[in-house]
Amino acid sequence: KFPPSWRVALRPRSALGPPPGALSQGDRVREARAGSGRLSSLSLDEQRGWLLGSGGVMMDSLRDPEQLKLMMINISKNEGARLWGGFSAFALTVFWVCSSGDFSFLLTLSSLVSMFSFLMVAMTIEATKTVKGVSLKMMECYILIFLCRLVAIIPFEGYLPFDKSGDWLYQVCEAFGLCLAGSIVYCCRVQYPNTYSADTDAFNQLWIVVPTAVISLILHPHLNQFWPSDVAWAFALYLESVTVLPQFFMFMKEGRAQTHTSHFLAAQALSRLLSFIFWASSFSELSNPDHHINKYVGHWVVGIQLIQLAVMADFIFHYVRAIQQGIPVSECINYAVNV
Numbered sequence: 001k002f003p004p005s006w007r008v009a010l011r012p013r014s015a016l017g018p019p020p021g022a023l024s025q026g027d028r029v030r031e032a033r034a035g036s037g038r039l040s041s042l043s044l045d046e047q048r049g050w051l052l053g054s055g056g057v058m059m060d061s062l063r064d065p066e067q068l069k070l071m072m073i074n075i076s077k078n079e080g081a082r083l084w085g086g087f088s089a090f091a092l093t094v095f096w097v098c099s100s101g102d103f104s105f106l107l108t109l110s111s112l113v114s115m116f117s118f119l120m121v122a123m124t125i126e127a128t129k130t131v132k133g134v135s136l137k138m139m140e141c142y143i144l145i146f147l148c149r150l151v152a153i154i155p156f157e158g159y160l161p162f163d164k165s166g167d168w169l170y171q172v173c174e175a176f177g178l179c180l181a182g183s184i185v186y187c188c189r190v191q192y193p194n195t196y197s198a199d200t201d202a203f204n205q206l207w208i209v210v211p212t213a214v215i216s217l218i219l220h221p222h223l224n225q226f227w228p229s230d231v232a233w234a235f236a237l238y239l240e241s242v243t244v245l246p247q248f249f250m251f252m253k254e255g256r257a258q259t260h261t262s263h264f265l266a267a268q269a270l271s272r273l274l275s276f277i278f279w280a281s282s283f284s285e286l287s288n289p290d291h292h293i294n295k296y297v298g299h300w301v302v303g304i305q306l307i308q309l310a311v312m313a314d315f316i317f318h319y320v321r322a323i324q325q326g327i328p329v330s331e332c333i334n335y336a337v338n339v
Contacts, residue, residue, distance in 0.1 A: 091109060095109075098164070102163035102164075103163075103278075104161035106274050107163075110271045111170055111173040111174055113271040113274065118264070122183055125192070129192060130192055131196045132195050133197075133254070133257065133260070134188060135249075136188040136189070137204075138243055139184045140185055141239060146177050146236075149232070149237075152224060153171055153233075155229070158225070158230075201249075209239060212241075219297050219300050221233070221294070221301075223285070240308075244312065247264075262329040266316060269315070279302055283302045
């Protein structure tokens, strides 16, 4: 057994209570949200303590049915939770209707999640009549990504899922994603240019386009047995792994994130995770063992996707915490950007 002083030290913060005459952490959070509407009103140390302390609250809730019920009600009121819940139901329906149950459906699901992310942004722009917080540089890169990938998957079958969803659904998702990305670029440049912030969207996309193009010329698979389409597929994959950087730089410039762009990046992270799982299980098919350079293509494809997941890990950590706490994701994302 622990000594009495240890037992007190190991008790949850909520059980100890605030010092006499001081506000509790929860009161300080509620006071900050009431005053400014943003968690960032607290100091960074207070934000860090509040975020890290939520893990203990989660464990207590899992042990107490009543607390678990209240936590689920709180989560259900969060916009992000409802959004992902609706998409999960839709994705499950697509799986039962359009899939043959093959493992390669993960690739189609990855494209479906990506398309969903662009649809969220496009619908928000149309509803709010503003492109505030959206990186035009990133969306232009995505247009290039979709075009190159469609060049590789419409006339050829080398990079298609073996699942029956690869007969048409995978290609439709990619084509629809291209149309949505194009519509967002149109809104930024033509329809709502006054709401677009060129000053904060200052990342030069050539810094990621040129290197990925050069690498794709050197390291690319040969599943289509047609050099231009194989290079186009590799270029799309490599560029997609770093194309979120303009949006992250825009976050840092503005000091906060918009809710819809936060959902967009979370969906893109999930899409990359699904793609990573698929290619990590079949990366050997991408390599050419008879070539002294291209025999490492499979490892490179998996590695560059793993790098993207590592870059987005901190963002996703705070995004998930925001949904767990039932608060707008932009509040917690603001803390992540400041850190």
